[in-house]
Amino acid sequence: MQDRSRNQEIARRDLGVVWHPCTQMKDHERLPLVPIQRGEGAWLYDFDGRRYLDAISSWWVNLFGHANPRINSAVRAQLDRLEHVILAGFTHEPVLRLSERLTGLLPDGLSRCFYADSGSAAVEVAVKMSFHYWLNRGSPGKKRFITLGNSYHGETLGALAVGDVELYKQVYQPLLMDVIKVPSPDCYLRETGESWEAHSQRMFEHMERTLAEHAQETAAVIVEPLVQCAGGMRMYHPVYLSLLREACDRHGVHLIADEIAVGFGRTGTMFACEQAGMRPDFICLSKGLTGGYLPLSVVVTTEDVFGAFYDDYTKLSAFLHSHSYTGNPLACAAALATLDIFEADEVIASNKVLAARMTTAAAGLAEHPNVSEIRQTGMILAIELVSDRRTRAPFDWRERRGLKLYEYALSRGVLLRPLGHVVYWMPPYILDHEQLGLLADVTTRGIDVACA
């Protein structure tokens, strides 16, 4: 028998039965799959003893490292008591305590928690609830949604419809509801010399005009506060959210904040909306909610929305939406342990220090001939690669330079997964000095390799 590595053996068997997400499977004829045996802190270990620094928090979910002892023990303790129970007609302590904690942390007025099991499902819930609210309140004509260009809200058909990343959406367009799209306040596109604030404010004119024209038929505006993550980590100023809150109130339209990626400290505050001092009508949370442990999502909304569904059963006004694993106790226990860590370790404060170290670590790339911009909001730092920094001419997408960088980084023991030609750092909050140094070095050399 051939002496193959454990990695190769597992990869071979895997490629015979598993269909991987967001992947052209044919790529794996050439590109080795990376089987992971265990994780510890910011490191992932394969079966042959190599390790990889998880610089993207395993798709933006992990906050405090893999196999975190505190979250592990909370999940273990819950496992011995109750793994799952139906949440209709029944309840349990973890879901109750989590709801109390979340409503205590969120902006005042967000007081009702509705659970689901993925980010996309949370977006579906918010979209259905908003439409249904207006129906119950006697406005059945409010059934459209306003969304920003380049936004991303998930992959199920409703979530895909209210998003705008062409690569994921275009093929399915014939299946999707028709939405109203407004240009993004994306500050990469600002005029030279224009501030983020001035640009975001100017871009709001499009939203104002659209609301004035379509408010009658619109249920809600949905946005990713401050950072359009899947759309290439494009960022904008909080002023846009303040203006949006005011305009939505004036026009009688809901505001849905999709904080699935940016919630739980990613943008420097616990929730991104805090930076605009605004309270959405719905906030969608997932990803970091369980510290990256288990699938769970929640839509938190107001008493006004809750009240529109609260009536005698025979009025048929209830929100009859459910998922089998709604409010799973193990996932809620992981979420509670995650919130404990935020509190005990004063994570928001210590992240300010780490975010500043990230700024410094990336600064050397600012003048690189293939870097048109380095931008950062809190714990998200993105580097835009272009073929010519002066003209900002993009690379041809077929050249797949991001993939070259991905492969180089893996060979150096770092997991980076560029979005097209945008390289980004979105690390777990426990990244130490040495790990950041490795990340910066591998990113710098990787950009040279990818742009050569």
Ligand SMILES: *Cc1c(COP(=O)(O)O)cnc(C)c1O
């Ligand atoms: C990841 C993401 C989603 C979808 O969440 P899933 O759990 O992958 O379904 C929705 N919105 C935003 C902003 C996201 O980043």
